[in-house]
Amino acid sequence: MEAVVIIGLGNILYGDEGYGVRLAQNLYSHWDFPDHVDIVDGGTQGQTLLTHVERADKLLVLDAVDFGLEPGQMVLRDQVPAYLTAQKIGPHQNSFSEVLGLATLRGNMPDHCALIGAQPAAMTLGAPLSPAVAQCLNKGEDMALDILRRWGVEPVPRLEPRRLSASALDALLVE
Numbered sequence: 001m002e003a004v005v006i007i008g009l010g011n012i013l014y015g016d017e018g019y020g021v022r023l024a025q026n027l028y029s030h031w032d033f034p035d036h037v038d039i040v041d042g043g044t045q046g047q048t049l050l051t052h053v054e055r056a057d058k059l060l061v062l063d064a065v066d067f068g069l070e071p072g073q074m075v076l077r078d079q080v081p082a083y084l085t086a087q088k089i090g091p092h093q094n095s096f097s098e099v100l101g102l103a104t105l106r107g108n109m110p111d112h113c114a115l116i117g118a119q120p121a122a123m124t125l126g127a128p129l130s131p132a133v134a135q136c137l138n139k140g141e142d143m144a145l146d147i148l149r150r151w152g153v154e155p156v157p158r159l160e161p162r163r164l165s166a167s168a169l170d171a172l173l174v175e
Contacts, residue, residue, distance in 0.1 A: 001036040002057035004153055005110075006144065007049060009042045009063040009096055015127035016071075016120030020063035022129065023116070023140045028164035030141075031155040037148070041164050042096075049099050054108035058151050060144060061096065061113070064120040064133070071121030072132030074139055076147075080115045112151065116143050 008024025011017045021041055028039045042049050053059060059080075067075050080100055103109045118140060121130035128134070145155055 001034070002111075002152075003055055004033075004037040004058045004060070004148070004151060005052050005056035006037070006039045006060045006062065006148075007042040007052060007096075008040070009044075009061065011044050014123045014125055016064050016118070016130050016133040017123040018064070019118045019120065019129065019133055019136070019140075020061070023062045023137060023144070025164045026137055026141055027144055027155075029161040030158055031145070032158055033148075033153060033155055037153055039164060046095075047099060047102070049096065050102055053099055053103045053110065054106070056110040058112040059110040059114070060147055061115045062140065062144065063096070063115065063117050064123070065115070065117030067117065067119055069119040070132075071119055071130060072136050073119045074136055074143065075115070075117040075119070076143055077115040077117070078113075080113045114147050116140050116147075 006024060006027065008022070009020040012021050021043055024039050024041055033039070038052070040049070040052050042052070061080055065075060067073075069075070080097070100109065100113070118133050118136040121132045148155060
């Protein structure tokens with residue numbers, strides 16, 4: 001069975017920056033997936049996500065992405081850019097594109113890679129998702145489920161929700 005990895009990226013402490021993590025949390029909370037599908041709260045982990053990327057045959061990335069669109073507009077890309085750069089401030093400064101660049105360099109890039117992105121409106125410390133981006137959660141979930149079904153994964157609705165992240169973060173979650 002092909003390994004499918006769904007990674008939600010972003011920082012939930014900075015408003016819309018947390019969109020990808022919140023979308024991953026919604027998928028995990030409301031759907032059951034076959035054993036070969038993993039949902040990862042990638043947060044801002046950077047290079048430590050390389051392990052998840054390299055074990056995936058199919059990778060779905062969820063994130064807030066500034067495409068210069070109207071706040072809340074959704075973007076679907078069937079490829080995610082991978083690149084490397086030599087300029088770093090510290091060892092933890094890696095963008096996810098650089099993680100993909102490392103996987104490519106090591107010959108371990110997934111066969112299929114897709115990105116679902118929401119155009120952020122505000123990324124302010126301590127803010128919740130903006131109304132425009134919060135309204136994208138259901139659409140993002142539908143887009144993710146469509147991609148997974150195209151990849152041969154059949155999600156099953158859960159009767160009882162579950163948590164992807166620590167329950168201490170419940171106050172920060174959008175229900």
